[in-house]
Amino acid sequence: MGTVCTVTLFDKADSNTYNKIFNRIREMENLMSVNIETSDISRINAAAGISPVNVHEDVFKVIESAIHYAQISDGAFDPSVGPLVSLWGITGDNPRLPSRKEIEEALLLINWQDIEMNAQEKSVFLKNNGMALDLGGIAKGYAADEATLIIKNAGVKGAIIDLGGNIILHGEKKDRSPWRVGVQKPNTNRGEYIGILNISNRRNQSVVTSGVYERYFEKDGKKYHHLFDPSCGYPAENGLVSVTVITPVSMDADALSTAVFVSGYEKGRTLAESLPETEAVFVFDDSTVRVTAGVNFTLTDKSFILAD
Ligand code: ADP
Numbered sequence: 112m113g114t115v116c117t118v119t120l121f122d123k124a125d126s127n128t129y130n131k132i133f134n135r136i137r138e139m140e141n142l143m144s145v146n147i148e149t150s151d152i153s154r155i156n157a158a159a160g161i162s163p164v165n166v167h168e169d170v171f172k173v174i175e176s177a178i179h180y181a182q183i184s185d186g187a188f189d190p191s192v193g194p195l196v197s198l199w200g201i202t203g204d205n206p207r208l209p210s211r212k213e214i215e216e217a218l219l220l221i222n223w224q225d226i227e228m229n230a231q232e233k234s235v236f237l238k239n240n241g242m243a244l245d246l247g248g249i250a251k252g253y254a255a256d257e258a259t260l261i262i263k264n265a266g267v268k269g270a271i272i273d274l275g276g277n278i279i280l281h282g283e284k285k286d287r288s289p290w291r292v293g294v295q296k297p298n299t300n301r302g303e304y305i306g307i308l309n310i311s312n313r314r315n316q317s318v319v320t321s322g323v324y325e326r327y328f329e330k331d332g333k334k335y336h337h338l339f340d341p342s343c344g345y346p347a348e349n350g351l352v353s354v355t356v357i358t359p360v361s362m363d364a365d366a367l368s369t370a371v372f373v374s375g376y377e378k379g380r381t382l383a384e385s386l387p388e389t390e391a392v393f394v395f396d397d398s399t400v401r402v403t404a405g406v407n408f409t410l411t412d413k414s415f416i417l418a419d
Pocket residue numbers: 187188189190192196202245246247248249275276320321322326337338339340341365368369373
């Protein structure tokens with residue numbers, strides 16, 4: 112998944128359980144990565160404009176859910192963003208600033224409404240030649256949920272699943288205190304945080320952040336990050352540096368962190384607030400922080416300001 116995955120089991124931490132968890136995560140990667148030629152997603156993309164492709168149930172579910180988030184975010188989240196992702200290459204070895212013409216051509220291919228789902232056949236068809244799915248904004252969340260299922264079934268009482276910052280807090284710690292999760296300080300080393308989220312352990316919660324400061328490239332002093340605005344084809348520039356979303360299901364938090372980020376603060380906050388059991392933390396490039404009503408957040412870095 113192009114990231115570090117860490118699973119911490121607080122009890123029943125035997126190697127059999129760990130193996131099951133990581134095998135399941137690897138299985139998800141093999142089905143959904145665009146960097147693996149034999150994945151279902153690569154097969155769908157290769158058949159774009161040609162024919163529907165039968166896919167694994169998991170893949171079908173994740174694409175369906177991605178389309179749902181495209182719908183409710185007015186296309187800010189769009190799983191057909193693949194042509195833009197490969198054009199910019201920001202997460203690869205050779206990122207570059209494309210020409211306006213290239214971006215306009217890629218934009219013609221991006222439209223989640225041209226993804227055709229057949230529930231009976233469990234098949235997916237991209238209507239136009241050159242279209243390409245990219246589940247980078249949602250697949251890690253699903254993989255984290257699947258890992259958690261295994262953990263639950265194994266009877267583990269407390270665990271942290273961390274797939275590259277896509278976090279699930281399962282059950283509770285031995286001392287039963289609430290979970291504490293740091294909100295990453297932008298543009299510093301991983302592990303430095305601006306404040307602490309207190310997360311209730313009454314039920315599983317997932318905490319997922321989309322930020323501009325980890326995957327980007329720099330050209331002529333300007334940073335270009337990996338969260339694209341499908342309405343213009345460029346990285347979304349809206350004053351946000353990160354959005355953290357807290358929900359019970361990690362796939363939802365993952366898709367929403369990307370969707371809310373690309374939507375920008377006002378639309379994004381309205382979207383988050385319209386959904387049940389969904390909270391969000393917004394960090395801005397002027398060092399202000401805003402949180403939705405149900406968030407228990409303690410600011411610890413005094414160079415940031417908690418605003419209304
Ligand atoms: P990360 O995976 O870096 O933790 P995200 O969950 O926000 O962060 O996902 C970013 C990835 O989502 C990008 O690398 C790209 O693959 C994909 N993506 C970029 N822009 C969009 C978008 N507007 N809608 C859906 N997916 C996107």
